Amino acid sequence: xxxxxxxxxxxxxxxxxxxxxxxxxxxxxxxxxxxxxxxxxxxxxxxxxxxxxxxxxxxxxxxxxxxxxxxxxxxxxxxxxxxxxxxxxxxxxxxxxxxxxxxxxxxxxxxxxxxxxxxxxxxxxxxxxxxxxxx
Numbered sequence: 001x002x003x004x005x006x007x008x009x010x011x012x013x014x015x016x017x018x019x020x021x022x023x024x025x026x027x028x029x030x031x032x033x034x035x036x037x038x039x040x041x042x043x044x045x046x047x048x049x050x051x052x053x054x055x056x057x058x059x060x061x062x063x064x065x066x067x068x069x070x071x072x073x074x075x076x077x078x079x080x081x082x083x084x085x086x087x088x089x090x091x092x093x094x095x096x097x098x099x100x101x102x103x104x105x106x107x108x109x110x111x112x113x114x115x116x117x118x119x120x121x122x123x124x125x126x127x128x129x130x131x132x133x134x135x
Contacts, residue, residue, distance in 0.1 A: 002031055003038040006046035013047065013064050014054065035073035041082050048096045062090045081107050094120045102126065
C-alpha cells in the first residue's frame with residue numbers, strides 16, 4: 001500500500017505540470033491496478049481546497065473527488081465520513097472542510113458543533129456559536 005500526497009492528486013486531476021503530471025498519472029494507474037493506492041482524508045481535503053482556489057466549480061470539485069473515491073483499487077481514509085461530507089458539500093454552500101468536520105463529529109456521536117462561522121451555523125442546525133455552549 002502506498003499513500004499519495006496532495007500534490008500527486010493535484011497533478012493527476014489538474015494535469016498542470018507536464019513532467020510531474022505524467023509521473024503522477026503513471027503512479028496512480030499502477031497503484032490502482034495493484035489495488036495499493038491509499039488516499040488520506042486530509043490529502044483529499046487539501047485537494048478540494050486547491051481545486052477551489054484554482055477556480056473550479058462545486059460540481060467539478062465534487063466530480064473530481066468522486067472519481068477518486070469510486071476508482072477500484074483505491075482506499076480512502078475515513079471513507080464514510082468523506083462521502084457524507086461530499087454529499088453535504090454538493091447540496092450546500094459551505095466549504096468542504098466545514099462539512100468534513102461536521103460529518104466526522106456525527107460519526108463519533110458528537111451531534112453539536114461550536115463555531116464562530118456564522119454562515120455555516122445558519123445552514124447547519126447542529127452548529128452554534130460557542131457562547132451557546134457556555135454555562
